[in-house]
Amino acid sequence: MSLLKDSFLETPVIEVRNLRTWFPVKQGLWGKTSHYIKAVDGVSLRVSPGEIVALVGESGCGKSTLGNSLAGLLPIHEGELFYQGNPALRKNRLQRSVFQNKVQVIFQDPYSCLNPKHTVYEILSFPLLYHKICKRAEVKDMIASLLQQVGMPPDYMNRYPHSFSGGQRQRISIARAIGMKPDLMICDEIVSSLDVSIQAQMVELLLELRKELGLALLFIAHDLSLVKTLSDRLYVMYLGKIVESGGTEEVLSHPRHPYTRALIEAVPTLDRNKPPVILEGEVPSFSNMPVGCSFQNRCPHRSDQCQQMPGMIEKQGREVRCFHPVEK
Amino acid sequence: MEARKHNEGEANSLLEVSDLSIGINRSDGVLPLTDRVSFHLNQGEVLGLIGESGCGKSITSLAIMGMLPEPGGTLLNGKVQFMGQDIFSLSEAGLNQLRGQKISMIFQEPFAAMNPLIRIGDQMLEVFEYHPVDFDKYQKIKDLLDEVGLTDHNRILQSYPHELSGGMLQRIMIAMSLLLDPDLLIADEPTTALDVTVQAQIMNLIVRLKKERKMSVLLISHNISLMAQYTDRICVMYAGQIVESNHTESFLEQPNHPYSNGLMHAIPTLDKQERKIISIPGQVPEPGKHNQGCRFKSRCIHATDLCLSDPPEKTMAKEGRYRCHY
Amino acid sequence: MAVFSKLSQDRFRRFRRIKRAWYSLLILSALFILSLFSELICNDKPYVLSYQDRLYFPIFQFYPEKEFGGKYLTEADYVSLRESSDFKDGKNWMILPPIPHNPLHSYIDLPGTPPHPPSARHLLGTDSSARDVFARLLYGFRICMLFSLILAAISTLFGILIGGVQGYFGGVVDMVMQRLIEIWSSLPFLYVVILVGTIYSRSFMILILVLSLFQWIGLSYYMRGEFLKIRNLNYVKVAKTMGMSNSHILFRQILPNGLTPVITLLPFQIIGGIGALTALDFLGFGLQPPTPSWGELLSQGLNHLFAPWLAISTVVCLFTTLLLATFIGEGVREAFDPRASTN
DSSP: OHHHHHHTTSOOSEEEEEEEEEEEEEETTTTEEEEEEEEEEEEEEEEOTTOEEEEEOOTTSSHHHHHHHHTTSSOOOEEEEEETTEEOEETTEEOHHHHTTOEEEEOSOTTTSSOTTSOHHHHHHHHHHHTTSSOGGGHHHHHHHHHHHTTOOGGGGGSOGGGSOHHHHHHHHHHHHHTTOOSEEEEESTTTTSOHHHHHHHHHHHHHHHHHHOOEEEEEESOHHHHHHHOSEEEEEETTEEEEEEEHHHHHHSOOSHHHHHHHHHSOOSOTTSOOOOOOSOOOOGGGOOSSOTTGGGOTTOOGGGGSOOOOEEETTEEEOOSSOOOO | OOOOOOOSOGGGEEEEEEEEEEEEEETTEEEEOOOSEEEEEETTOEEEEEOOTTSSHHHHHHHHTTOOOTTTEEEEEEEEEETTEEGGGSOHHHHHHHBTTTEEEEOSOHHHHSOTTSOHHHHHHHGGGSSOOSSOHHHHHHHHHHHTTOOOHHHHHHOOGGGSOHHHHHHHHHHHHHTTOOSEEEEESTTTTSOHHHHHHHHHHHHHHHHHHTOEEEEEESOHHHHHHHOSEEEEEETTEEEEEEEHHHHHHOOOSHHHHHHHHHSOOTTOSOOOOOOOOSOOOOTTOOOSSOTTGGGOTTOOHHHHHSOOOOEEETTEEEOOOO | OGGGOHHHHHHHHHHHHSHHHHHHHHHHHHHHHHHHTHHHHBOSSOSEEEETTEEEOTTTSOOBGGGGTOSSSSBOOHHHHHHSHHHHTSSSEEEOOSBOOOTTOOOTTSSSOSSOOOOSSSTTOBOTTSOBHHHHHHHHHHHHHHHHHHHHHHHHHHHHHHHHHHHHHOHHHHHHHHHHHHHHHTSOHHHHHHHHHHHSOOOHHHHHHHHHHHHHHHHHHHHHHHHHHHTTSHHHHHHHHTTOOHHHIIIIIIGGGSOHHHHHHHHHHHHHHHHHHHHHHHHTOSSOTTSOOHHHHHHHHHHTTTOHHHHHHHHHHHHHHHHHHHHHHHHHHHHTOGGGOOO
16 A cells, blocks of 8 residues: 555654553552553554554454553553654653544444433534534534534434434444544444444445545454455554554455464355364463463464564564564 | 245254244334244254344244243244244243253353353253253263363363353353253354454354254354355345345355345455445334335335335245345 | 433333322322412411402401501401401401411310311311311421422432532542541431521521431432443543543533432432421421421320321321322332333
8 A cells, every 4th residue: 555655754643652551450458569461561553644554453452452541541551652743641641632632532332422311413512612623603514514424414413312323323423523623533443333234334434534534543443354444554463462563455465473364364254165264272361471472372383482572573564573474 | 925835855844934923012003023034944954044233133033932022022923833843832831841952042142141140060050950851960061061172171160150251151152052952053143242263163163063963053143254154054134024045155156135235245354355345325224114115125226116116025046035026 | 401312201201101100290299289379278368358348368468457447557367357247247258268277376266175176167177276287287288398399409419419529530539428428427317406406496497408418318329329330431431532521521421311310219308308307396396386287286196196186187198198209209210210111
């Protein structure tokens, strides 16, 4: 993708360096921290303007924790975060004022993201008026235009959330977010709970919004096939760490990390001659992590070297965290 | 209704659903949820029932066990025959005999299907409470745990559900459902809540068990790729009706109904080279709000006036049946 | 804003379908509204009076004795006026309310010793000070209901505020406030009422004030729980990530959704208020005499057991009111039952 080369020249909308979100486990009489659950352990990623970046991983890999940390809902243990080149963390607390509402988050469950007691008008107008994005007299027009942008008729603004389906509710959440004219939208599994045909509609919508508004997206998901249709670049996460990254098509057609490859091969396809390949074993729990590479207990290529944590090997815009990356 | 022709031997049919129409009694009338659903399942076969949320597939699967939606569910028409017996003519005692023993079911959310306060071992033993058996229950439980790949018996039997992962719980659910050697296993979205790597493990397990026990499986899902990989035959449901029914291989080569076609194109898969997916415009109509004519007309790109007025009855085309004028 | 969202409408509709609760609500409300017009139903002053061809409206206006041929400027005594010759001969007339008695007027001229048994004139007899029982019950009902409604309103307000702050902020704030509440709730409220009543006068407002100091505690537990639960919901998280202020989140996001316990507890708060006031009046620590009050009537009834109409009529009224309120409360609880929701 042509964006890949340009992105390294422009200031990224958001850049994360070595982010760690650790949850302390307190034990004993005095609640001393005995160890940490390292849900996000040294993650670095970046999103360039207008780019759609996907963060994939299975449940429990820490991707939602990362999303929540970037949204400022979880305390960060360590790391750096830059918005448009400006540091946004001070003493490991997110300074939301640096974002100036230009970074918006949309969550997974459409049924709990909208206040059931508010009409769509109220839901959309509160942030617009509170942050003085527009004047009171202009609000109604603004809301009508937002609704149209997400493909909903403006007279829906008088209705309550319960009269909408999951997909429609997500559209309303998206409308709420784009009202702030963001540079970046963090989408935390926003289509995972929707029907498959609706997922397709949402992907179309996001692509259109990117085209119209120049919006960048950090799309957190677990569905590789969906990510293929949507994102330019891809990060694969496993047990709190990024294990591979690169251009989406490249990574999906020529995965280099054994986990990425296993993930791709496990997805059922329509080709009955290619049954999914089983990856044995289970994801180790965070409190029981293996020493060294976190994938070793399931990796078909493991060796003694893997008892040490592999660093990230970077080559031509692709990164792999493995001592034995899969060759083509 | 047209007479149904049975190409396959009727004698092999383990489960036969005919014209099943289920509704809900409400204060303002009866709300129909399914409309003349008909399909059959042969012994040793995996039948896939695919459709999106609200199409009625879960209701149909529960009806097979004689369970109607609460409150107010009624059987408007049709019948379900399992091994020759009419399900809805059985008493509650008769149904209880059937459930768990002859027909077993596993659900989507393994966490929700288990009692969080009771240990796994005790929950598995509960299965035997209503179905007295004369073999060694404990040994059977252990054997089945082995079969599903959980070898650390003691730890698992002593654990509570929240201490185990989703994949492990789903395996335990499968083991529980097989304790009484059922002839039919209904799997309602068994892997939707699981990661894709675990999904592959679980589906593989189900297929293997099916082969070993010569069991039949009714697989319900919204994932067409899953159907493609694991089913022998497939039925597509939309808005309470079966709109297409065929052998899976033939279906994949040539989906006949526009909805099936739409589904295939709307779902992204990794093996497709093109990136674009084509969505189906519009939304599923609510139950009870269908006008006459084809239920898919408002979203179908081929819709004509004929589709607006006449509900298409199934046309027979080789082994595939589909509900469309075209 | 959506107090009348579809969910609320559903609940209201479910409530109406519970016949017992709905009719109880209608009856109790009707009685209460009726009692608000007690002066028009039950009064010894006439609605309209014609004296020497001039019309007077004594209920609505003050007329001195002198107007009607008396000597002084104090208010005319319509009871004696009724009996006097001026009105007996038909030239002057007055139209009296259906129950022509005042709860404060002692009919000392009645034959026999008070309390007098029910008669044609006094439907429920008189009490130990020869005052009409029916009038006292009616006016007492009004005072009872007003008291408990105002009490419920004030304690609801405090309950929401304090419970809400506890639930929303959690942590240290919650812990400290909880300990304070525990200490506060261990105070014996009866003693406090007696003390305060002795130091200051035992007026309606003082009693409400003192009782409301304690009544909010129960609701605050529920509100704390509701707020604790709601603040973890996604729409609150979204509001936070959009940089909305704490007060916006508390009042506009959480509060409209946390009102369920308020409504379900309200009937029981009212019952509690009625019970509290009646108990205090019974013990003599409540409203000052000669304020009509059920509790006071009950205590009279106890002292005059050979005049059963006192105790029986009061008990029946009390029982009926509490029963109606209980039906309403049960109906509300059932209507709000989340399991009954069709969603």
